[in-house]
Amino acid sequence: MGPLAGVTIIELAGIGPAPFASMLLADMGANIIRIDRARGDEPGIRLPYRLNVMNRGRRSLSVNLKSPAGIATVLKLVEQADAFIEGFRPGVTERLGLGPDACLARNPRLIYGRMTGYGQDGPMASVAGHDINYIALSGVLSMIGERDRKPVAPLNLVGDFGGGGMFLAFGVVCGILEARASGKGQVIDCAMVEGAAMLANIFNSFRALGQLEPQRGANVLDGGAHFYDTYETRDGGYVAVGAIEPQFYKRLLELMGLPQAEFEPQMDKTRWQAWKVRFTDVFKSKTRAEWGSILEHEEACAMPILSIDEAAAHPHNRARGTFVEFAGVEQAAPAPRFSRTPGELKQPPPEPGEHTDAVLTEFGFSAEEIATLRATLAVS
Numbered sequence: 001m002g003p004l005a006g007v008t009i010i011e012l013a014g015i016g017p018a019p020f021a022s023m024l025l026a027d028m029g030a031n032i033i034r035i036d037r038a039r040g041d042e043p044g045i046r047l048p049y050r051l052n053v054m055n056r057g058r059r060s061l062s063v064n065l066k067s068p069a070g071i072a073t074v075l076k077l078v079e080q081a082d083a084f085i086e087g088f089r090p091g092v093t094e095r096l097g098l099g100p101d102a103c104l105a106r107n108p109r110l111i112y113g114r115m116t117g118y119g120q121d122g123p124m125a126s127v128a129g130h131d132i133n134y135i136a137l138s139g140v141l142s143m144i145g146e147r148d149r150k151p152v153a154p155l156n157l158v159g160d161f162g163g164g165g166m167f168l169a170f171g172v173v174c175g176i177l178e179a180r181a182s183g184k185g186q187v188i189d190c191a192m193v194e195g196a197a198m199l200a201n202i203f204n205s206f207r208a209l210g211q212l213e214p215q216r217g218a219n220v221l222d223g224g225a226h227f228y229d230t231y232e233t234r235d236g237g238y239v240a241v242g243a244i245e246p247q248f249y250k251r252l253l254e255l256m257g258l259p260q261a262e263f264e265p266q267m268d269k270t271r272w273q274a275w276k277v278r279f280t281d282v283f284k285s286k287t288r289a290e291w292g293s294i295l296e297h298e299e300a301c302a303m304p305i306l307s308i309d310e311a312a313a314h315p316h317n318r319a320r321g322t323f324v325e326f327a328g329v330e331q332a333a334p335a336p337r338f339s340r341t342p343g344e345l346k347q348p349p350p351e352p353g354e355h356t357d358a359v360l361t362e363f364g365f366s367a368e369e370i371a372t373l374r375a376t377l378a379v380s
Contacts, residue, residue, distance in 0.1 A: 002029020002334075002343045007176060009083045010035060010074065011058065012098070013352075016131075016156075017164030017192065018087030018115040019054045024169040026057030027334035027343040033081075033359055034058045035074055036352035037065065038380055053331045055349035061360070062353025062380045069378035071097045077363050078103045078110060082179075083172050087115040090125050100187045110185040111175035115168050117159075119191035131159035131192070138163070138196035143203065147217030147224065163195025218269075220244065226275040227252065227266065230305065237288025238305040239295065241279070252300040256282050353380050 007030040011022045026032045034055065049055070061077075064070040075098070078084055084103055086093050093099045100112045117134045118124040124137070135141045135158045145152040171188040179185050206212040206219070218224040227243045243252040246266065253260050256279070263275055283291065292304040306314060312323040312330055324333045327348030334343030356379050360370050373379045 001341060002027065003338055003341045004173075005029035005341070007031065007083070008081045009033070009085060009172070010077050010081045012084075012086040012088070012093070013037065013060075014087035014115075016087065017160045017168060018085055018113075020161050020165030021113070021115065021168040021172070022058060022085055023054045023056060024165065025172065027345070028338075029341070029343060032058035033077060034060045034350065035065075035077075036060045036062045036350075038062055038352065049351050050327065050349055051329055052349045053329060056326070056331075057346055058350065059347070059355035059359055060350035060352050061356050064378050064380070065096055065098075067376070067378040068097075069373060069376055073360070073365075073373060073378060074098060075102065075106050076365075077359075079106045080363060081107065081110060082176050083111040083113060085113040085115070085168070085172065089128075090116060090120045104185055108185055109179050109183060111172055111179055111188060112185065113168055113172045113175070113188040113190065115164060115190050115192075117192045119194065120189045131156035131164075134159040134163070134192040135196045138193045138200070140196045140200045143200070143216060143219075143222055145216045145222075147215065149216075151216065158199060159192040159196050162199050163197075164190065164192040167195035167198070224269075224272060226272050226279050229276065229279075231280055231283035233286060233288040233291055233304075234284055235287040235289075239283060239288065239291050240303050240305050242301040244301070248299060248301045251298060252302055255294055255298060255300055255302075258282065356380065 004025060007025070009022065009025060009030050009032045011018070011032055011034045013019070013034050013036045022032050022034070063073060065074075084098075086098070094101075100114075103112055104110055114120060116125070117129040118127060118137070132141065132153045135153075138159075140158055141151045141153065143151075144154055168188065168190040171190055175186055175188055203212055211219075213219050213224070216222055220228055223229045227241060227249050230238050230240050232238055241252065243249040249263075249266050250260055253263055258278070263278075286294075288304045291302075295302040296304070311317055317323055321333055323330055324345065325331075326345045329348075334345065337343075357370055360373070360379070361367075365373075370379075
């Protein structure tokens, strides 16, 4: 059904951004075969298989990657694939016998997607790291946090999933489109440092204009402005205010019961901190629910801050189907939406090796070959 129906991708099982990229592609209809290790051998697994929603939408083939027959099995699958995705440190798949040269020799039209923190080369290429380290090197982390306080990690959204998984999925789709025109495959070198830097590229424009203060919490979009920040309510909840444009700022002041003349000019940075104190007092005068009823449907760009549970239950998200229950787990629905070829949740996260026989049969292995692979523990 999805826009990527007919696209086949082989994914070497891993954690973090590469599975996230595969989830996005599977949601859009790609036929993704996940190459899992034998059950219990996976590094970093912290969730029961069926609850790990990042693995949804694909089938699992369990392969012994230390076995020559196991490697030969994966290469045979590669011959019929449009793309291959891996998220290991540079050189790991080469040592396994599944690097770009080996795979492209079998399938010259293959798009080989590689996900790392620092990229395939450069002084930091082989260094270990996680999201927080990658966004530190990109410069992004330095800009997130309150004035005169330490930088705050924005979950692992900016490096792993935004700068990593989304850019890898984008790169793979771009590569497949080009390969269909040229008949030639290529390698996609996706680094989370570079993806995170791209996400923050607009701030290079502000810097070039001399409009970016080096201190955290001193700019419009980092919480420095009184009209772009979060505020506590009387009952310990919070509201998010983002009234940047003058018309929204004016309406916000009206709804807060504040005289506009006392809060102009809006962009006078010397008064932001004093105005923020006034905003703090006003928002603490009512509960979050009271502010929600006042602000939610107004042209003031202000909204109560919801928990994950509350977000799933919110009337707007329910009306849009933003969250769905699938295979017993409430989770975000596929996005973005397509009018003619919508994405869909087609199957739950697999158990390792759940589809081994079915996948091998589909890719042309005979029953005898499958039996031999199982007998030699090349697959399971």
